[in-house]
Amino acid sequence: MSELIDNLLFLARHEGPIEGAALSQRMSIQELLISLCEYGKAQSFQKKRQFIYDIPSVKTVVKADSQLLRRAFTNLLDNAFKYTKKHGIVELCLQVQSHSVLIQVKDDGTGIPEVDLPKIFERFYRIDAARSRHTGGFGLGLSITQQIIHAHSGEITVVSTVGKGSTFQVRLPIS
Numbered sequence: 058m059s060e061l062i063d064n065l066l067f068l069a070r071h072e073g074p075i076e077g078a079a080l081s082q083r084m085s086i087q088e089l090l091i092s093l094c095e096y097g098k099a100q101s102f103q104k105k106r107q108f109i110y111d112i113p114s115v116k117t118v119v120k121a122d123s124q125l126l127r128r129a130f131t132n133l134l135d136n137a138f139k140y141t142k143k144h145g146i147v148e149l150c151l152q153v154q155s156h157s158v159l160i161q162v163k164d165d166g167t168g169i170p171e172v173d174l175p176k177i178f179e180r181f182y183r184i185d186a187a188r189s190r191h192t193g194g195f196g197l198g199l200s201i202t203q204q205i206i207h208a209h210s211g212e213i214t215v216v217s218t219v220g221k222g223s224t225f226q227v228r229l230p231i232s
């Protein structure tokens with residue numbers, strides 16, 4: 058219940074575009090992702106999944122609100138762990154490109170039906186009722202994640218195959 062209230066408060070506070078000075082703070086994307094690797098290791102142990110990460114050590118600076126980005130990537134990791142079966146694999150990867158960084162959260166879980174892909178970023182959207190009862194959640198995490206990524210002049214995409222898993226890709230500009 059507290060998660061639902063927290064998400065609803067976030068959406069209420071950020072009804073329109075997210076703005077603020079914190080969005081232009083210079084930060085190392087590697088430092089943020091390495092701290093999320095600790096979270097991923099704990100989740101993998103608790104949920105009996107494998108967690109693999111590939112974060113290059115070369116410091117890359119982006120302009121961002123670190124708390125908001127942490128929330129976005131935590132949402133993606135939580136979903137990956139939630140929809141991956143026991144002993145499945147969740148990956149977090151960073152690729153540094155010429156003008157942007159590409160962060161991928163991959164899993165070999167249940168996947169998302171193609172018909173649902175255009176709707177998964179909508180508020181309160183759930184793929185099916187049985188899945189909702191089994192895994193919990195309220196259909197707000199991906200909507201919030203997309204809003205945060207767009208506020209950072211980034212983009213989020215997903216590729217998914219039912220029974221084989223999903224790959225969420227976030228591209229953020231390098232400052």
